[in-house]
Amino acid sequence: MNFTETAWKIFNQSIEDYHMSDDVNTLINNPFEKDTLERILYAKNWIDTVQWHLEDIIRDENIDPAEALKIKRVIDASNQKRTDLVEFIDGWFLKKFESVTPKPEAKINTETIAWAVDRLSILALKVYHMSLEANRDSASEEHRANCKAKLDVLLTQHEDLSTSINQLLADIENGDVKMKVYKQMKMYNDESLNPVLYQKGQQK
Template sequence: MFSKFAYSIFEQSIKDYHVHDNVDQPVNNPYPKDKIEHLLYFKNWIDTVQWHFEDIIRDPNIDPVAALVLKRRIDASNQERTDMVEYIDSYFLQKYHNVKVKDNAKINSESPAWTIDRLSILALKIYHMSEEANRAEASQEHRDKCQAKLNVLLEQKSDLSTAIDDLITDIENGDKFMKVYKQMKMYNDDDLNPVLYQNKK
């Protein structure tokens, strides 16, 4: 099943990142660039780095100038994340472009890649919640609360994985069809963000 395949790559990416646990470390993607594994690994690496960006920027003692620099990095990371989702959807579009879509086929509310994006984020939640549930220096109450949350996340992983695999099967069988809508983010665009284009005058 694709969800299990993708999740194993997400776990590998998260594990590799935490060897050094440094947002500035270069990505060392072990997969060939022409393989879906490469896209999945890189997608999760972006998510993992951004997870830690979000931790850092919430430091109440962070220098305001450093926080602004980091906010710019988070913005760039968000754009990169969106781009990777679109690349993954392009993979599915190419893979299933010869499928005969049934007359009564329906479109899903999310494309395959956006459901996989959710699975990537969920892998990070599970990894870090597991850390908290097993943190030796934390109180037993803290560990118990985190274990309860972890149990919910694991149930969510099971449900989301089923939904992803069902969606892909439906696309394969022509019962559903997919479209890819570019995100068309406006705040990063010099021609669409009023603050940016007014400063160009």
């Protein structure tokens, strides 16, 4: 089983585990051993899955504004955790390939391995939920047919993205691509960088 097959299996396990309770307040029960890539991938998708459902909840037109603001704060914190974990995954691969010397003509990819993995995790969620819609008994036949067509596209995207990630890993291992990692440097949660936050602090 190659890397993306393993990741896809773990992502879907996380999604299935979450939907046993289907509650955004459910605490993660990571089944994988500490300090393993599998454990990191499971945690990554769990964050994505919870946030997926938080985004659904906050779009309820009848939601109480105070509750919506509370959820928005949770989503902001979740986004920061997601970014931190993606960067951690990149760090894992950076260490894995630290002994590889890139060739003089080695290229630099437009995105890192972990950000491609991030897209794969989100894609697993799209496939799961589109599959539910494509088979929902209470939906119209037209709705199910439209969702089935979309599901077919998502499954093709899964194949293509998986192939691209595996090719990138092989290219880095062979020295054909130079692995270079940049921090995202998110500013909205940083009290020293977000004007709204630091101006509020100065007024105290």
